[in-house]
Amino acid sequence: MSRARSFVFTLAALAACNGSPGAPSTEGDASTTTAGTDTPATATNDASTDPAPTTTVDDPTTTVPTGTTGDPSGLTYYRDIKAILDGKCATCHRPGDIAPFSLTNYDEASMFAPIFAPSVEDRTMPPWPPGADCNDFASDRALTEDERARVLEWVAAGAPEGDPDDAPPAPDDDAPSIAYDVQIGLSEPFTPTQLPDDYRCFLLDWPKDQPTYATAFTIEPGAREVVHHVIAFIIPPDELADFEALDAADPGPGYPCYGGPGGEASPRAQWLGAWVPGASSGALPEGTGILVKPGSKIAMQMHYHPNGAPVADQSTIMVRTAESVARPAYLLPFAHPGWMVDAPAMTIPAGEADVMHSFTIDLGSVISYLYKDEAVGVGEPLLAHMAGVHMHTRGARASLVVESGGAPEACLIDVPRWDFNWQGIYEFAEPITIEPSDVVRLECHFDNSSGDASLKWGEGTEDEMCLGMIYVSTP
Numbered sequence: 001m002s003r004a005r006s007f008v009f010t011l012a013a014l015a016a017c018n019g020s021p022g023a024p025s026t027e028g029d030a031s032t033t034t035a036g037t038d039t040p041a042t043a044t045n046d047a048s049t050d051p052a053p054t055t056t057v058d059d060p061t062t063t064v065p066t067g068t069t070g071d072p073s074g075l076t077y078y079r080d081i082k083a084i085l086d087g088k089c090a091t092c093h094r095p096g097d098i099a100p101f102s103l104t105n106y107d108e109a110s111m112f113a114p115i116f117a118p119s120v121e122d123r124t125m126p127p128w129p130p131g132a133d134c135n136d137f138a139s140d141r142a143l144t145e146d147e148r149a150r151v152l153e154w155v156a157a158g159a160p161e162g163d164p165d166d167a168p169p170a171p172d173d174d175a176p177s178i179a180y181d182v183q184i185g186l187s188e189p190f191t192p193t194q195l196p197d198d199y200r201c202f203l204l205d206w207p208k209d210q211p212t213y214a215t216a217f218t219i220e221p222g223a224r225e226v227v228h229h230v231i232a233f234i235i236p237p238d239e240l241a242d243f244e245a246l247d248a249a250d251p252g253p254g255y256p257c258y259g260g261p262g263g264e265a266s267p268r269a270q271w272l273g274a275w276v277p278g279a280s281s282g283a284l285p286e287g288t289g290i291l292v293k294p295g296s297k298i299a300m301q302m303h304y305h306p307n308g309a310p311v312a313d314q315s316t317i318m319v320r321t322a323e324s325v326a327r328p329a330y331l332l333p334f335a336h337p338g339w340m341v342d343a344p345a346m347t348i349p350a351g352e353a354d355v356m357h358s359f360t361i362d363l364g365s366v367i368s369y370l371y372k373d374e375a376v377g378v379g380e381p382l383l384a385h386m387a388g389v390h391m392h393t394r395g396a397r398a399s400l401v402v403e404s405g406g407a408p409e410a411c412l413i414d415v416p417r418w419d420f421n422w423q424g425i426y427e428f429a430e431p432i433t434i435e436p437s438d439v440v441r442l443e444c445h446f447d448n449s450s451g452d453a454s455l456k457w458g459e460g461t462e463d464e465m466c467l468g469m470i471y472v473s474t475p
């Protein structure tokens with residue numbers, strides 16, 4: 001049952017977040033930050049600006065009793081709500097973490113309860129992008145229907161406290177701790193200065209001199225209040241020159257990068273992993289691992305969201321390695337090769353509200369293209385364990401579906417409301433077999449209705465992408 005805790009990483013890059021109240025509030029030294037003002041906090045702790053909601057549960061099928069303040073049969077914080085908030089909110093809503101306020105005790109929960117309803121009703125909190133109708137995932141962070149109804153009911157009842165003795169015992173945290181044996185990071189602190197977002201890549205030496213499999217991955221963020229997401233890409237020895245040139249061309253440690261690790265080889269760069277605030281365990285699915293060759297480098301892409309004060313970050317990548325694994329695996333990025341070379345271009349005309357681009361691939365051929373010297377994947381079934389999609393800010397929705405004989409066979413991932421700030425790769429509850437005759441269809445929809453320029457594929461913030469990501473292993 002360790003699956004439930006295993007690998008889900010949702011990339012949280014919060015364009016609108018103002019750091020947490022616990023964050024250092026040193027007055028910015030104007031000479032070291034780019035001009036700009038603090039982004040206003042997205043949530044105010046002044047409940048009076050937001051009249052107490054009159055929301056009621058909008059699901060008529062719910063059987064949750066109606067609670068009223070003081071009614072002993074009604075819902076209370078300690079008996080009914082604390083465990084939900086601890087398990088599904090406080091992973092981010094805690095001091096020094098990414099969310100703008102904490103929800104770790106009754107005082108905090110009751111202070112912010114009056115602003116819960118809109119986010120809980122429209123399911124933007126907790127952030128969980130995969131649509132529920134497509135596939136089941138190992139660590140679903142969304143509220144269940146029952147939890148959602150209870151939270152809304154409790155909020156509507158005025159957030160009654162109840163009796164601390166009613167609190168259920170804290171769940172045993174029996175997650176095995178992961179013994180990471182590789183730690184690599186910035187050799188010197190870096191202070192992000194681009195406002196509102198600073199995207200930067202750092203090339204780190206991979207320390208192993210033998211072929212090694214990465215079996216777990218996480219990030220130890222240096223400055224949690226400004227680190228919004230981290231993606232680590234494996235740059236094999238024969239691709240290094242391009243990336244080293246980018247690094248050399250930019251002063252200071254690292255170089256600017258946005259969607260990928262930069263440069264022409266960027267779309268081919270395999271992910272080692274990604275990290276987001278609130279991410280749980282970093283273990284890859286049981287028995288699988290990603291090969292990293294000696295002489296490789298890791299491009300660590302940082303998305304910083306500086307809060308106006310000069311905060312120095314020195315984040316570290318932690319990897320658990322093994323000499324061999326039962327099922328070698330690949331975290332494959334893929335897209336239409338033509339989009340990158342303009343034939344056919346991935347054009348998204350200005351003013352269009354729904355532009356669709358799609359691509360269907362045979363995964364075996366992708367593996368043989370990316371890993372020319374490895375025999376895996378051609379003519380054999382593959383097991384898919386995790387999937388994700390990636391677009392930039394004009395992305396609206398996207399999906400990956402396995403097709404067999406021209407008909408949909410299995411939905412891997414569907415993100416019905418794409419948000420660049422909450423992207424990720426999600427582990428399936430059960431692996432899905434992809435037969436050699438199957439193909440995988442990637443479909444991306446873009447909304448450029450407010451744009452006045454036509455967009456195309458590219459690495460920049462004003463470009464778009466449509467990338468599928470799938471973690472597959474030998475069966």
Ligand code: HEC
Pocket residue numbers: 012014015016017042043084085088089090091092093098099100115116117119120125126127141143277278
């Ligand atoms: C994965 C991290 C994460 C989890 C889990 C999470 N939140 Fe949040 N929450 C945030 C961040 C970050 C913000 C700041 C707004 C933003 O950028 O989305 C936020 C903002 C909010 C807001 C203010 C919304 C607004 O419009 O500004 C509310 C209310 C909220 N969260 C409630 C909750 C509740 C209730 C839960 C649990 C049921 C929860 N959150 C779980 C990260 C999280």
